[in-house]
Amino acid sequence: MNTFNDIKELVSTLKREEKLIAEMFSKRKSIDYKYSDAIELVDSDEGRLDFLKDRGVIRENGNYLELDDYFLEFFEQILDVNEEINLSYIDENIKNIKENIDYFLNENNENRRYSYLKFIKKTLRKIGIITFKSVIDIRRNVENTFKNEANYKNKQLKLQNLDEKRTLVKRLIEQTLHLVTAEEHTFFNRALDEELNRIIVDLKFQLRECSHNIIEIEKQIIDYLNQIKHQGEFLEKLRKLKYLKDHFTIEAETDIKQLLTQQNQVLFEKRISEPLNLSLDFIRNDEKAFESIKKMAKKQKDRKLFQPEIADRISDDFLENKTEEEIMINLEEIRNQFSATSDHLFNFIMNYDFRKPVDFSERVTLFCQVSSQYEKDLKVEDHFQTHNGVEFALVYPK
Structure with missing residues (x-):
């Protein structure tokens, strides 16, 4: 596989094939992109597709094309739509900062000291951005898992795994705050300048905001797990009753008749509501959801619109300008x-x-x-x- 000669060639290639790349990226989850569809977006020029394949932008899989994982991850990171949460970045960056702090303190040459300091500043900015994105990704994954995962066991397991990642993010936030506030006094006393001070202030603000979001995510996960537990127990009982009913043994093996005669108020008991908000991706991509939306819109059109009552005309007496003069003693x-x-x-x-x-x-x-x-x-x-x-x-x- 060949590589791009320089950044100018890369940017110009992405610009020339922006229609194809944008279309493949937007449909990366919904459909497999066919070769015949892609050739139409490059003006039937197979050489342009071959050039993209040769440079590793796309790859061919039978009659289908897909974006290369490297470029796909790049686009998702830049557009902040990635769903994979890689927390090893934060831990690795903390280790890199500690290493470069030691290099900085041991170095006497000003140019090399500045290069270590520059790397530390860049890594501190990166930690803030990665942590903030990780918290957003965890929150989005928690909501998508609860709303879209059909298998209850997998839903519960995924939420528990996301809770472990939440705990890991919380621990990494504490480690980062400890690093910049209590652990490396000597370095920050020697190297502190206006830019580094501004970076630390911004980082603390980002990490504290992430900490507040982590608390909300924890509450959300607990609530979702409780709902799953309630729904799972209900479905399990329902399956057992259906099994007994299908085998015509429900009356013989249970006391259902006796319970129903004793619990007359069941018909009037308030039901527990478990509202579920549909995800935007499901509404956008699923045809059945679109049909349901059209039916609801039609029902709303047929509803009688009540005209709001119009208030009486304001009297002219209230609109007249009245001036009151008062003599003040100077x-x-x-x-x-x-x-x-x-x-x-x-x-x-x-x-x-x-x-x-x-x-x-x-x-x-x-x-x-x-x-x-x-x-x-x-x-x-x-x-x-x-x-x-x-x-x-x-x-x-x-």
Whole structure:
């Protein structure tokens, strides 16, 4: 098998055959792609198919074509649609970081130290991305397994295996957090720069978000396993009863008649609902599901549509603009006008025109406010006077 000469040839080839590759990728699970269908998408040019086979992009299996596993895995990883969960990547990357930390601490040459540091930064970013994708993949696989797996034993076994992977992800998250927070103090003290600090902050955020999702996945798996157990026990009892009924021994070997006569309320007992949400892949790809959707849509069309009640017209009185004016007392303005007089402050405020009614107690309060707020601009004398039972000091402008 030949390889591409350079990245330019690879990109141009993928661009030229984008119709074929996109079609084969989208149908990688539903159908086996025939050679006759593929030749139409390359303008009946067999040389273009031979070129793809020769470069290892696709491979031929009898009369069928399929994407090579290497390119298929690449597309699934880039588009984040892979269903295989490979947690060994995270464990391997942690080991690589520890090794390169030792290399960094032992190295005296600045260029080589920088290369080790660069690798550590790249690997830390990779761990965050891989962990986040692994959590998403586990959650998606848990839902798909519960909704699409027909065999109850396999469904239960797959969910238990996914729970083990969830536990492994949780342990790897704890190891990574321990590595960047407690284990390698010497390295992070020596090598910490702005970029590394930003990478660590982002990594901690990603790992904590993954930890929260891991808890939700655990609850979901427990709930699904309980539902499977309940459904399995019910089906097992149902099979036994059907076996006895088919052999006409149900009345002889069981006390079903006696139980039915004693349990009259069974007809009115609330049934346990076990709702199942259909997966999107099943709805998109299964013809029977599509027929069911069309039937439901037709029933919805036939339903009587109730017209919503229209509210009464809003009265024009509520739409009129009404302006309320309120005269505010400006202490700054009072101070400025008082500074231009020779009167004492108490007498000035008692005779001041506020353009609204202000009683004696309010004017006394204003006297106190101006005296305290503008103390530096006023001269307070030791002479006092009394007015309406209120004793006050004589205050003059400086």
